[in-house]
Amino acid sequence: MTPARAGATLATERYNGSQAFESGSPMLDHPYTNLAGGRWLRGNLHTHTTQSDGARSPQEVIDDYAGRGHGFLMLSDHDVYTSADTCARWDSRGMILIPGNEISAAGPHLLHVGADRRIDPHPLRQQVINDVLAARGFIIVNHPNWQERFDHCPLAAMREWVGYLGLEIYNGVIGRLHGSPYATNKWDMLLAEGRRLWGFANDDSHRDAADVGLGWNAAYVTDPTPAGVVDALRAGRFYASTGVDITAIDVDGTRIRIATGNARRIVALRETGRRFAVADDSSIEVEYPDDAAYVRFECWGDGERFAWTQPFHRRQA
Helix, strand or coil: CCHHHHHHHHHHHHHCCCCCCCCCCCCEECCCCCCCCCEEEEEECCECCCCCCCCCCHHHHHHHHHHCCCCEECCCCECCCECHHHHCCCCCCCCEECCEEEECCCCCCEEEECCCCCCCCCCCHHHHHHHHHHCCCEEEECCCCECCCCCCCCHHHHHHCCCCCEEEEEEHHHHHCCECCECHHHHHHHHHCCCCCEEEEECCECCCHHHCCCCEEEEEECCCCHHHHHHHHHCCCEEEECCCCEEEEEEECCEEEEEECCCCEEEEEECCCEEEEEECCCEEEEECCCCCCCEEEEEECCCCCEEECCCEEECCC
């Protein structure tokens, strides 16, 4: 069992049936509230098969992810819509298979999660986002810092577009390509400007098993169906990870406590990526700064194992 897989199992066991996340605070606005009656599932939303440019068949990919303990998976082949009917042809191996695809042609790549139809890859990406909003599902901006200039998706475009849910703050496959797999820089700049966006971690697997299990999203799911997973992600009831397991997020007034199973350092950040507290420990407790536009946490483990919470905001009167 790999360390990443062991950590994912630990998170599932600790969260199931627990009240690790409290019911929330009227003073802070965050997605980790009222978590009861469900369970935490680990899943990947970005992977490719022989339906487009992947090296393995859909069933081979499904078997691999199921064997690593994933609870949900989306096959996001390039401009190939994987429908619910298509998903039903394969053995899910107990996972929840989510319909969707990666909209790739004619512009920056966008992930259509929970799709009910194929959306044309219009070169005006705002039109693509509008078409998704008029249909079903949501849009994630993929690997913004891919390519030599770290500009597969320029910040100017992400500032201009409206209606997308979030961005990949980690994309595993970019680690072997030009650019950076991380995009927390663009996330912080957008958050500091008042945008409410969720941060996702995905594999973007294309080749063999070496592309799998690099990054995932741990989502709290109360309805174990494709629609239920999509709803949890849409609401931000998840954290992104490359191997660190968050075991508690407690909020009391404006005080936030984060605990993990395997972090060695936890960093509290505000705009624009500025650190205001650091704990060289597996947990941290901070007071939300009075003048902060947002607060988020990065949990650092061994090697390249991280976890990222979604942002916290002060509730507006």
